[in-house]
Amino acid sequence: MSRLVIASIGPASSVQDGGRPGSQRYGLTPSGAMDRLALAAANTLVGNPLFAAAVEVGPFGAAFTARGGAVRIALTGASRSADVGGLAVALGTSTTLADGETLTLGLARGGSFSYLAIEGSFVGEPMFGSLAVNARAGLGSPYPRPLQAGDELLTATASGAAEQRIEIPAIDTGPIRVLLGPQDDEFADDAKKLFLEAEWKISATSDRMGYRLEGPVIRHLHGHNIVSDGTVNGSIQVPGNGAPIVLMPDRPTTGGYPKIATVISADFGRFAQIPAGTGFRFKTVSISEAQDAAQKFAALLRTLPDRLRAIESFDLNIEALQDANVAGSAVNAVDTGTWQ
């Protein structure tokens, strides 16, 4: 066995996987990765099941060191600098850390969460079929809390498989698609219009429970208390102060504020990646458009294994080289200082 030692890590970083749906009727939130596509792509790169447990790395930097043997990893999600001993590692590729080597990650840029998948995943005790951290409920393994420096993930020693990259279609950058409701009738037409036309920003006080939105005040028709009903990932609640909160995977399973709209499932990961302070808009779609998008998203997940490419088999252009990790060594050979 090898170990991946967390040499340093920022807040909002934890072990996540596909989550633990199935017990929401008992008040247990599903948790799981904020960006499921990125998690699935990282796992695919190292030959794991799509929703195996991985490290969800928050917006700040982190460093991971292989001990006791080599560890094969892959990084996806928010773009950020990544290097091993000064050699750049491209997002969306697998790479192997030799015993003692350290992967160093910079701040997230143009995203919030990265996923570090480990070949063979790592040792943990699943509860309700999941290793995902939900600190409030005392769940998560090997640590039932966010990761800290000094933590260790026990894993299989790298197989020595050829490194790969993954080709994922460019992510849509348009407005975040929502379905109105289930309580949009608690808002007047002009409040709904304002919600849909405004530019919103995600507040820095957001977390895995909910993203607070900054923008215009959305007024209710009859007050802000409704009888609690069930929530989903992407439910957009409007509390008394009129500042919407989008519920995320660690959300309360029921809520007593009117929900003006719901982020569609296909856009949820893209929404979760919007960095605090970056402007974005919502746009309504119909239920059939939302369900078509869900079908397409499911098809994309299904075809991830077909999107793997051997790292040596593509055109030699600089962009591709940089993407593929070989640029690191090529450029490094000339001048280690120039590449980044």
Add this chain to the structure above:
Amino acid sequence: MAATLAPPRLLPSGDAAIAVEFSRNVDDAANQRVLALDRALAEAPVSGVTETVPTYRSLLVHYDPTEISFNALGEKLASLAQRPLRPTTKSRRWRIPVSYGGEHGIDLEDVAKALNTSPETIVARHVAGDYRVAMIGFTPGWSYLSGLEKLLHMPRRQNPRLLTPAGTISIGGVQTGVQCLAGPSGWHLLGRTAVRTYQLHRDPIFLLEPGDRVTFFPVDAETFAEQDGAAQAGAIVAELMAP
């Protein structure tokens, strides 16, 4: 009877859940229909439905949109919801010990004052109630009970507390509840129970089910302490009554 059942509203809660809404209010008749639909789906599962979350007035039905569409599932749910209510299958009955007042129920005196009565009367009335688990939500094991008598109805606190203890028994609005984990609450704290409605590494992990019946009985602080030790070690502590 069947003819009087109003059709529920079928509200999309995103593209992977439908809220089947029987009422907009806390409504006992609506909650019975919520629980009946929940039971119907448990007894004859609909392919594509992944889980259900009963609440006071609606059933949230989570589904996989790649397996069943909103329209197809909505039709099935609408037709199931129109079935006449069967005489309820026997619900489980629990007796839950509560240490009322003092440090375990810091609001008991204030509640008595606000309702112009004595703490003893509040406890006697709370213990006399026959409650049903209307829903479980918010945080693991937080059980919302219906059946609180009118005398004990009281608006929630103006300033919710950020931290209330595990096992808190409280009242808020027309409801009473069993809170399992420490956490925020805007309700009035009457007492504490050693019973854990959610406890990892115990069988069962979740003790109460939506639809279960619950009554409370008073115990002194010393008994609470003993029961708390036993519960810590995995004892259920709550008494399951013979059906």
